[in-house]
Amino acid sequence: MLDIKLIRNEPDMVRAALSRRGPHAVAALDTLLELDKQRREMLVAVEEKRSLRNSVSEEIAVAKRNKEDASAKIEAMRAVGDEIKAIEARLKDVEAELEAELLQVPNLTDESAPTGGEEDSEVMYKWGTPRQFSFMPKDHLDLAGPADMIDMERGARTSGSRFAYLKGDLVFLQFALVQFALQKLASKGFRPVIVPVLVRDEAMFGTGFFPTDTQQVYRVEADDLNLVGTSEVPLAALHMDEILDESDLPVRYVGYSSCFRREAGAAGKDTRGIFRVHQFDKVEMFSFCAPDKSREEHDFMRSIEEEVLQDLGLPYQAVNIAAGDLGAPAAKKYDLEAWLPTQERYREVTSCSNCTDYQARRLKVRAKGEKGSPYLLHTLNGTVVALGRTMIAIMENYQNEDGTIAVPAVLKPFLPAGKEVLGG
């Protein structure tokens, strides 16, 4: 959410920063300004009347104590009370409307995010060299299917399409990756957290997934809860309504959770294997930091993501996402895309976003120093390891001609002793 005061005081700047996302992003600005004006007018009116009522009520109290007659004043205040109620009712409507509009407005874009849509995202650089195969490489499902490490058919029978059973060595691989990631992140000051994956609407609104992305979310109607699509949601909400101690910043967490996505609108896209499924597990980092440090923190997160892929020996490219392709809460986003030999292209495996104060304003996460007033923090999130996609990349890049999969050296300590290949 943007600060209404910023929109009020610097409408041209706001309009310019938002229009880089496309025309839809600025559509509501005039309405917003008009509603804000109405709201403030009503506020002045109602506050004047409340002030009057407060002072006269005080006089009534004094009169009663002195055993004097106050019936005229009481009568007058009864009328004022009715007027207050009338204005309050209209004010409430205007505020609700203002809030609803404001919730739809995406974050301002960072000037270093490229202008334009998806096709304008900028490949910043590449790392590593895609492997030259002396045989025809198989895709992840051709590798893991015959070895009975991925079972799509039974996943579909149990839960429907885009659900899978992962079995055997793939399960060991997943937990090895989790251990590897958690230990690396812990050593960099990120506190490991296992989060609730069912969250209230507040958490979804607070992180900016609601009201715009409701169709992507599994909702448990009976309890008014939502299954999270990423542990970003419960991690961001971890300090909702809190004022953190400035000296503790940055506050960094690494979460591990299952993630649930309806993938509405993705019909027919990435239908093979586990590249795009309704449920997957992910190790996610999250940071609350001082406003003037978030760019630095964003680069730090990207460097961690790169370190993970480099440690795993997976060739990748880093992409600076264009303004028009950013999610609503993000001011700037980097994706890392790993090389998939059978698709002969780079595919997204991690993503990290600087949400500036957009989520913090909604969630009311602030910090305060020795002196001065509380201020909103900046929030950042980034994928450490998206387990499904990272395992796909490992399988495809590390495959042997016989269909087994070699193990990246850094994972060996986290796999069962003596396991040299997966799926053998």
Add this chain to the structure above:
RNA sequence: GGAGAAGUGGCCGAGAGGCUGAAGGCGCUCGCCUGCUAAGCGAGUGUAGGAGUGAAUGCUCCUAUCGAGGGUUCGAAUCCCUCCUUCUCCGCCA
């Protein structure tokens, strides 16, 4: 799931329709004082919104805020309703 109890400032804790933004204590900040420290004395110390004013750190005033939201009343921390959270007991369960 059933039955009870409770939620007050950074913390503890009083208050039970008006004189309460909230006693008292602790903590914290500033000042005074005392060889140092401790103690003592004095003052200050929540958040948000709005109006006015200034070049500006700001200042003045108003409004709201005693878990959240409604209601009763001229007036609600205090009375009523709904919800949330915590605790105790019973049931169930990994």
